[in-house]
Amino acid sequence: MEMMDLNRRRRGSFVAVVAASALVAGIAGCGGDDIKGSRADLVHGKQEFVARCGACHTLARAGTRGNVGPDLDAAFAQSIEDGFGRDTIQGVVHEQILYPNSRMPAKIVKGQTAVDVAAYVANAASKGGEDQGALASAVRTASAGSARAEGGKLEIDANPDGQLAYTVRTATATSGALEIDSRNASSVPHDIALASADGSELGKGETVSGGGVSRVDVDVRPGRYTFYCTLPGHREAGMEGTLTVR
Known part of the structure; x- marks a missing residue:
């Protein structure tokens, strides 16, 4: 019974991931790319996420505070807590880039850029602290x-x-x-x-x-x-x- 309840919760959590990722406005559809075997460039992914998606979404590590679309840290928090790996989240985000089922504008990013953006979102979502190394300097800090x-x-x-x-x-x-x-x-x-x-x-x-x-x-x-x-x-x-x- 406990195992059935756990499986039920995990299925529900996965649906929540899909639903949240479907609202990743500002990332757009592209065709035919398979994320498997692709090497993602997280630095490029962060730069493109900030430039293309940050106006709509909050992602703490990226320093974006858009509120037109969902807060991506909050959107994936429960699924991460429930044990879904970031590779799974990357795949879900990439699927939504390819086949959006929301009002996302089409073809803002595509090809390898879509892979990079999906990888960065999966790497950064609901993760405490700040980006380190090359990721820390990937995007210039907004001036004060x-x-x-x-x-x-x-x-x-x-x-x-x-x-x-x-x-x-x-x-x-x-x-x-x-x-x-x-x-x-x-x-x-x-x-x-x-x-x-x-x-x-x-x-x-x-x-x-x-x-x-x-x-x-x-x-x-x-x-x-x-x-x-x-x-x-x-x-x-x-x-x-x-x-x-x-």
């Missing part, structure tokens, strides 16, 4: 620096690696007409908006990616303002900062 307006122009670029962050967290400017430019070199779409202390939006730039620039023209007075990305889940995941006008 500051920018200063010059000549009425302020540059606040999006993180070029696709993380949900700008390259600075604070900025300063003098009162008057101000142009805010936010270049986005990543493939993850972003924009930039500015709001006053009471939350009123003063202006919003267009959504851009692949090197485009989102631009806001505003007139500011002394005080504190918030700049942020308006795309769903991006601000909530940390894509915002403070502008101080003197």
Whole structure:
């Protein structure tokens, strides 16, 4: 009886893994790759996961905090606790990359990249601590620096690696007409908006990616303002900062 109960729990846990992995939005379908016998590049997998998937998913070791899709650490925690190996999780994630049964966009990653992403997710999911060695430096840490307006122009670029962050967290400017430019070199779409202390939006730039620039023209007075990305889940995941006008 105990063995039957254990098997039942394991089957249920495996179904939970499949269901969770099916929601791995931001990783897309590709065709015909067999994960067996493939050598995965975890460094490349982490880089591609952050660039392609981090806008939607939280994965602590990758440093991503997207909340549009499921938290991947939480999604696989029970299955790992129940004894499923990470090779099994890798296979399930890869299967969902090949044959998504959710609203994932198609063909964002494919071929060996899909193998690498699946391997990294399986390696990192619900694992304490931080990545070590080459994995630790695979992706640049989102900057917490500051920018200063010059000549009425302020540059606040999006993180070029696709993380949900700008390259600075604070900025300063003098009162008057101000142009805010936010270049986005990543493939993850972003924009930039500015709001006053009471939350009123003063202006919003267009959504851009692949090197485009989102631009806001505003007139500011002394005080504190918030700049942020308006795309769903991006601000909530940390894509915002403070502008101080003197």
